[in-house]
Amino acid sequence: MDLNILNLDSLEQANFNVDDFVKMVAAKDIYASKIAETKEKLNRLSAQTAEEIKQNVYKNYTNFMETSKEVGHLESKMNQLRQSLDDQRKLLTLFKNLSVNSNTKVDPSPSNKSLSGQNSSLSLLLEQVEGCGVIAQKSGRSLLFHSDLEVLHTDDYSLSQKVHAYLLSDALLLTLPQRKRNKSNFSSSAINRHRSNSLIVHSETTNNYQYKFHAFYELDLINILNIEDSKEVRNSFQVSKFPESLIFRCSNAHLKKEWLESIENARKQLLFEMSSKGLNKITEEEEDDTEKSTASVQHEKNKQLRDLFSEFDILLAQRDFEKAVDMLLKIKAHKTSSDSSHHLVYKQKEAELISILRKDLVQSKERRNSKGVVKTGKRVVNSLIKLEIIDEAIDLFIDYHKHLNSETLRKIKLEESNSIYMNNVLDSFFANLKQSYVSFKEQFANLVNDCYSTYLSWCDTEVEILIKKLQSQHYLGRQFVITIENVQLIYMKADDFLNTGNFDVKFMFEVKLNPIVEQCIREQYEILIDASLQRSKLELENTSGNSEQNKQQQIDKFITDVQLLHLEKFDYNLLKQCTSSAIQFTRGALVFFVNCLRIYYQDINYSIVESFTKLFKAELKIYASYMKKLSSIRISKKDICNNICLVENVFKTIQEIYVQKSGLNSKHFSDVSDKIVKFKSEYF
Numbered sequence: 001m002d003l004n005i006l007n008l009d010s011l012e013q014a015n016f017n018v019d020d021f022v023k024m025v026a027a028k029d030i031y032a033s034k035i036a037e038t039k040e041k042l043n044r045l046s047a048q049t050a051e052e053i054k055q056n057v058y059k060n061y062t063n064f065m066e067t068s069k070e071v072g073h074l075e076s077k078m079n080q081l082r083q084s085l086d087d088q089r090k091l092l093t094l095f096k097n098l099s100v101n102s103n104t105k106v107d108p109s110p111s112n113k114s115l116s117g118q119n120s121s122l123s124l125l126l127e128q129v130e131g132c133g134v135i136a137q138k139s140g141r142s143l144l145f146h147s148d149l150e151v152l153h154t155d156d157y158s159l160s161q162k163v164h165a166y167l168l169s170d171a172l173l174l175t176l177p178q179r180k181r182n183k184s185n186f187s188s189s190a191i192n193r194h195r196s197n198s199l200i201v202h203s204e205t206t207n208n209y210q211y212k213f214h215a216f217y218e219l220d221l222i223n224i225l226n227i228e229d230s231k232e233v234r235n236s237f238q239v240s241k242f243p244e245s246l247i248f249r250c251s252n253a254h255l256k257k258e259w260l261e262s263i264e265n266a267r268k269q270l271l272f273e274m275s276s277k278g279l280n281k282i283t284e285e286e287e288d289d290t291e292k293s294t295a296s297v298q299h300e301k302n303k304q305l306r307d308l309f310s311e312f313d314i315l316l317a318q319r320d321f322e323k324a325v326d327m328l329l330k331i332k333a334h335k336t337s338s339d340s341s342h343h344l345v346y347k348q349k350e351a352e353l354i355s356i357l358r359k360d361l362v363q364s365k366e367r368r369n370s371k372g373v374v375k376t377g378k379r380v381v382n383s384l385i386k387l388e389i390i391d392e393a394i395d396l397f398i399d400y401h402k403h404l405n406s407e408t409l410r411k412i413k414l415e416e417s418n419s420i421y422m423n424n425v426l427d428s429f430f431a432n433l434k435q436s437y438v439s440f441k442e443q444f445a446n447l448v449n450d451c452y453s454t455y456l457s458w459c460d461t462e463v464e465i466l467i468k469k470l471q472s473q474h475y476l477g478r479q480f481v482i483t484i485e486n487v488q489l490i491y492m493k494a495d496d497f498l499n500t501g502n503f504d505v506k507f508m509f510e511v512k513l514n515p516i517v518e519q520c521i522r523e524q525y526e527i528l529i530d531a532s533l534q535r536s537k538l539e540l541e542n543t544s545g546n547s548e549q550n551k552q553q554q555i556d557k558f559i560t561d562v563q564l565l566h567l568e569k570f571d572y573n574l575l576k577q578c579t580s581s582a583i584q585f586t587r588g589a590l591v592f593f594v595n596c597l598r599i600y601y602q603d604i605n606y607s608i609v610e611s612f613t614k615l616f617k618a619e620l621k622i623y624a625s626y627m628k629k630l631s632s633i634r635i636s637k638k639d640i641c642n643n644i645c646l647v648e649n650v651f652k653t654i655q656e657i658y659v660q661k662s663g664l665n666s667k668h669f670s671d672v673s674d675k676i677v678k679f680k681s682e683y684f
Contacts (some may be wrong), residue, residue, distance in 0.1 A: 010245045024456045030450050045664020051602055061507050065460060066452030075391075089133075127164060128218075129175050130209035134344060135168075135216070142169045145262040146257060157233040164211050167262050170270050171218050171237070175211035216344045217241055220274075221306075226260060304332065312349055316356065324353060325383045354392065357383060361396065365403050373400055381443055394451045397443065398458045398471050401436040405462055408432055414473060414480075421487045427464055433459065456503075459544035463508040467516070481677055484520050486593050487513055491599055510601055518607045521596060525611040528588050529618050535581040536622050540633055552587070554583040561587055565594050567653060574646055579635065586617060586650040597661045602657040605662060613668040616651055620679055627683050641684050 006435070058300045121222060122136040125143055135141070144168040151160045166173040217239070225238040227247065235256045236249045250256040278335055308331045315324040364376040377400035384393035410429045415422055444451050473480035494506040555575050567590075589612070598610050626633065626640050655669050 013422060028523065044659075044663050044665070047116055051663065053637070055602060058507055058510075062511075065457060068457055071453065076254065081182075096331075099604050125173075127168070128210045129173075129213060130178070130211065131213040132173070132495045135171075136156075138170075140169070141171075143167075144169060144266055144489070145181065145258065146258075148251070149259075150249040152236065152249055153249055154245055157236075158245070163214060167259075167266060169266060170220075171216060172222065172263075173213075174215040174217075176213055176214045178209055213344075216348055218269055219263070224260065224263050295592055309345065312481075316353065321353070321357065321360075321379065321383060325386050328353060329386065332377050350387065354384070354389070358396070358530065361400060362445065365400065369405060370404060372409060372504075373404060377401075378439070378443065385443065385447070390447060390450060394444070397440065398454070401432070402458070402462070404436075405429070405432045405465075408418050409466070418480065418483065419485065419489070421480070425466070425470065426490060430493055430497050433462070433505070434497065434500070434502060459503075459505060460508050463505065463514055466508075466514050471516075482513075482520070484517070484524070484592075484599065487517055487520070487594065488599050511602065513560060517604050521604070521607045521611050524592055525615055528592065530587070530613055531588070532581070532585050532622065535584060538625075539579060539581050539635065540629075551580045551583070554580045554587070558583055558587045561591050565591070568655075571649070574642060575647070577639075577642040579639055581644060582646055586646055589615060590650055594657065596655060600661055605664070608658075609666045609668050612654065613672055616647065616672050617675065619647060624679070637684075641680075644676065644680060648673075648680075652678065 030614070053681055124141060126136055143166060146165060146531075149163055149165045151163055152158065153160050162177065164175045168503070221241055223240045225240065227233060227236045227238055233247070233249065233275065234245055235251070235253050237244045237246065237260060248259075250259060267666065298541065308327065312324055312327045312331065315327055328346075328350060331349075349352060361373075361376050361380050364372050377396065380398045380400075382392050384396065386391075403523055409425065412421075412424050412428060440451075440455055441448065467482075470480060470482055490509055491506060492505075494509055498504050498506065555572070558575060559572065593608075593612060597606075623640055623644060626635060629639075651669075651672060655666075655673070658669065659665055
C-alpha cells in the first residue's frame with residue numbers, strides 16, 4: 001500500500017482521532033520504508049506547526065509594541081482634550097452668569113458699573129490666558145493692571161525669562177507666552193515623551209491663547225520691595241514670598257511706578273475689604289447665629305490650610321522631600337473652601353516640588369555616582385507615585401536607568417580579543433537590565449499593567465543602542481565586527497536572562513541583528529569561496545604534489561572539529577586518499593554551517609540555504625575544470641573522485657543537520673545533491 005494516498009489533511013481537523021488513524025494504517029499491507037516516510041512527514045508537519053506558532057508569537061509581540069506606542073500617544077491627546085473641555089466649560093459657565101446678570105434690572109449706580117467693568121476685564125483674561133478658568137470664577141475679583149515684565153536672576157541680575165503679569169484685586173498672576181509648535185514635532189513614542197514641569201497646564205490645546213498659566217501669588221502673602229537703580233539693574237522691583245524671591249524689570253521708569261502704585265493700592269483695598277467683611281460678620285452674628293458659626297468654621301479651615309502651605313514651604317527649603325510629599329498629600333486630603341484659588345496654589349506647589357526633584361536627579365547624574373543616582377532616582381519615583389503622577393514617574397524611572405546603562409557601558413574598556421570584550425559588554429548590559437526589571441516590579445508593583453508597555457518600549461530602544469555602540473567601537477584603528485560567534489553568545493545570554501525569571505528579550509535582538517547576521521553569512525561565504533579558489537590555484541602550481549605533513553595536519557584538524565561538533569564519524573580512510581585542499585574546504589564549510597544553525601531562526605533560513613548552495617556549486621565547478629586539464633596537471637582522476645566522495649559525504653551530513661534543526665527539506669539542497677550525482681556519473 002502507498003501511504004501517499006492517505007489524506008494527511010485529516011490531521012488538521014478538530015475531530016481527528018489518533019487511535020483510529022493508527023488502526024487504519026496498521027490494517028493495510030505496508031512496508032517499513034513507507035511507515036518511516038509517513039513518520040518523517042508527520043515530524044516535518046509538527047516542526048512546521050511549531051515554527052508557525054513561533055512566527056505568530058513574534059508578530060503578536062511586534063503588534064503589541066506598536067500598539068503600546070500608539071496608546072501612549074492617545075493618552076497624551078486625551079489629556080489635552082480633557083483640559084481644553086474643562087476650560088471651555090468654565091468659560092461657558094462664566095458667560096452664562098454674565099448673561100443672567102445683564103438681564104437683571106438694576107440701578108445704574110456706580111457699584112453696578114464697576115461690576116460690569118470687572119466682568120469685562122475677567123473675560124479678557126479668559127480669552128488671553130490658557131488654564132485660568134478657575135481664577136475667574138471667584139466673585140468680586142477684577143483685573144486692575146497688566147503688562148510685560150522680565151524676570152531676573154537674583155545673583156547677577158541676568159535675564160531669566162519673560163512673563164506677562166496680571167494684577168488682580170487680590171492676587172498677582174504670572175503667565176508665559178505660548179509657543180507655536182508644529183504637529184510634526186511630536187513623536188508617538190511612549191519612551192521619548194517630554195512633559196512640562198508644570199502640572200497645572202498640560203500641552204497645547206486647540207484654542208488660540210496668547211499666554212499660559214505660570215504662577216499665582218495672593219497679595220496678602222507677598223511683600224513688595226523697591227530696588228534702587230544702579231549699574232547692574234534699573235527699573236526693577238522685588239516680590240518676596242518665603243522661600244521664593246523674584247525680581248521683575250520693567251521697560252521704563254514710568255511702568256515701574258505704575259506697578260508699584262497699583263500693587264500698593266490693591267493691597268490697601270484688599271485690607272479694607274477684609275476689615276469690612278469682619279464688621280459685616282459681627283453684624284450678621286448679632287442677627288443670625290447660624291451664619292456666624294458657618295463663616296467661623298470656614299475661616300478656621302482656610303487658616304489651617306494656609307498653615308499647611310507654610311509648613312510645606314519650610315520643608316521644601318530644608319530639602320526634606322519625603323515629609324514635603326506627605327504634607328502635600330495632607331493638603332490634598334484637606335477639605336478646602338469654595339475658593340478655587342486654593343486648588344491653584346496646591347497645583348503650583350506640586351509643580352514646584354516636581355521641578356526640585358527633577359533638578360536633584362539631574363545633579364546626581366552629573367556627579368556620575370551610580371549609587372547616588374539609584375538612591376535619588378528611587379526617592380523621586382516613589383514620591384511621584386505617592387502623588388499619583390504615574391506618567392512622570394515612569395518617565396523619570398526610564399531616564400535614570402538609561403543613564404545607568406550608558407555609564408556602565410562607557411566604563412568598559414576595549415579588549416584586543418573580540419570575544420572577551422563582547423562577553424564583558426553583555427554581562428554588564430544584562431546585569432543592568434535585570435536590576436531595572438527588579439526595580440520596576442518593586443516600585444510599580446500595583447501599576448505594572450499600566451506601565452509595562454512603556455518599560456518594554458524602553459528595553460527595545462536600549463537593545464538598539466547596544467548594537468549601534470558595538471558597531472561603532474574601534475581598537476587600535478580596527479573596527480569592532482559582530483561575528484556569528486558573537487551573535488551566538490548574545491542569544492545564549494538572552495536565554496539565560498529569560499530562564500532566571502525575567503522577560504524575553506531574544507525577539508528584540510533577533511529583529512535588530514537580522515541584517516547583521518545575513519551580512520556575516522554572506523561575508524563568510526565569500527571568504528570560503530576565495531580560499532577554495534586560492535588553494536586550487538596553488539595546488540595546480542605545486543609540481544611536487546601535496547605535502548604529507550601538511551595533509552596529516554589538516555586531517556587531524558578535521559577529526560578534532562568533527563568530535564567537537566558531536567557528529568558521526570567519517571570514513572577517515574577516505575580522508576587520507578583526498579587532497580589537502582578538499583579536506584580544508586569540507587572542514588571549513590562544515591564548521592561554518594553548524595555555527596549558523598546554532599543561531600537559526602526563520603528569518604535567516606533563506607540566507608543560509610542560498611549561501612551553502614552557491615558554495616558547493618562553486619566547488620563542483622573547480623573539480624569540473626580539473627577534469628578538463630587532467631593531461632596537464634599533477635592531480636590524478638582518482639584523487640578528484642575521492643575529493644568528490646568527501647564533498648558528497650559532508651554535504652549529506654549538512655543536509656541531515658538542516659532537516660533536524662528546521663524541519664524543512666530545501667529544494668536548493670536537493671538540487672546540489674543531484675548535481676553531485678550527475679557529476680560522478682558523467683566523469684567516473
